[in-house]
Amino acid sequence: MKLSSPLLLALTALLTSVFLLAGSGEAATKKKQKQPEPEQSVYDQPLRVVVVRNIIGNCEPLCPQWISAEGQITARSPAVFRKALAKIGDQKLPVVITSPGGDLDAALAIGDMIRKRGLDVAVGGTHFGGCAPFQKSCKLPKEQKGIYRGFVVTQQGFCVSACPMILAAGAHRFGGPENYIGVHKISRVITREKVRYLERYLIVNGKKKVVSRKIVSRKPMKSQISTKLDKRLEKKLVAYLKKMGVEPKLLALFDRAPPSSMYRLMGDELRTTKLVTDSTPSADLALVGRCLAAPPAANCVAVKETAKP
Template identity: 45%
Template structure:
């Protein structure tokens, strides 16, 4: 009772939805089909079966009042004086009338006829669980995403902000809030560590300067992008690009994939700024990516790129596609699978001037699987622009080339700041 809806209160309750094990069977998919955006995810279950209809018989006794006019009876009123239950019966196959209504409903909701066909072919005593790829093909789900698309904490960082995000006003009900806070026990240390790990998985952007002594004092710099693509990855990338001003540094990505919408937006931002992109991991010298001394800002951290074990999976390929030059070395690994949101992905790849072969390769792989693309294949479908590795953008010797790459910069002399006042 203490968690029931309060009439006249807009406070709401704290909670977190879990897709794992969630179920939507029988009549539930009919309600689900009414949504504008409809997501299930690979850990939830949605099943259909034959519609069961219960018919209830009722015996009615009427009292009719009429009068005779010119020898003919004219009914004045009819009233039910008694109503008795006369039994009921069930049908385990939908009637033509019900089928017609369901077909019209699904058509109005943009759902394919295959859903109704599957329902008709599944006995009422059974449940046919639909695979995620099947639901996407039928139009029952609108993307391959899970409930996180609508409820994850990160979505409220996106711009524009989703309609279901709301900031709680400060100092509202301060006394009750304080009382509640006093009763909240601190989370266990293990839970705190898990939360830190979860945050650190989100993609982080760090400006890096090559640490190879062969390049000093003129060394290449780049932006390291490590971690999972989320809804606010584009905003973080924009903040990073704003912080470095007009400098155009290549982007070195190492990511398992993540949010498709985030990848699409980040890819467009990459193309807008005409950045080169390569797949590799960045090894930092003197700092740890998860530590505060290596936090993302415009100050360059020492490091080097290694394409061995560099990863770009799933939605990461979308982000890579935004690059002007796109490089994946022979020791880096890139894999693809179907992502859903077919119209958006196809349009994006066309805008990036990448042929339809890449989209076809992605669509040929189930969401639950991965297909690793070899370097020759990536060149063939247009995902990469050449056979080079990340070294073409971050190698120690590139700054000796003529013309010099834009991402090369001579390190300031340690005495530069001391000498500056004297020169003034």
């Protein structure tokens, strides 16, 4: 994710205007070319999950591939992730993730899918070459079979809020000092409502037996946000972390920051909690050299070369 300063944007606009003034009259009369669609910030869009094949270096027909997961984790994200997993079949592709977090239950569901498949998870960003999934006009060539082209950028990766629960699910978990991995208190919205209902009952042998119950009205009461970890939720999270091989003491670090802020997990905390098991940069998972080794890495996928006319 690249952030441009106001000064940089102003200089870019100035240079563009100078270029246009310096152009020939013939060039000015040409039809205005369609500008490429800008990349959407992962803060602004729900989790997009696609399969990507390395575009750097001459690796064909055997190249590294990975699952790129970028964006906010929503209630729909598990279904999106499940669709991507169905696409790769039994391939062991690493998940390269960048996310500002979101729905905790959805993150846990995705984590269960990843662990069931025995996939690795790495914090990193994906830069797309040519057609990109955030472009509405993007139409992949048929021969690519729904697989995008790109490369992994370690420095663009971050994983915060609910995202570390997905990272925790990796068979191997990659994250280094280049990545921002952070947590904060888990917040829950508690909503109460006043319900009036009509109940019909009989007294049988001195005991009340309900015959029917019909709701007459519902009146929402005031909602409130709670950061107190419910015992049932705490038990669920502890069981999840233990299953993934991550120390449950990670949960104590969530209390270091309120929901409106973020506590960055440092190297020793990532190692001692076992949230990260390997500091290898995520970009290394997409290196061509992985496919030149004997045997090649599990995420090296061969494709049939198209016969040239």
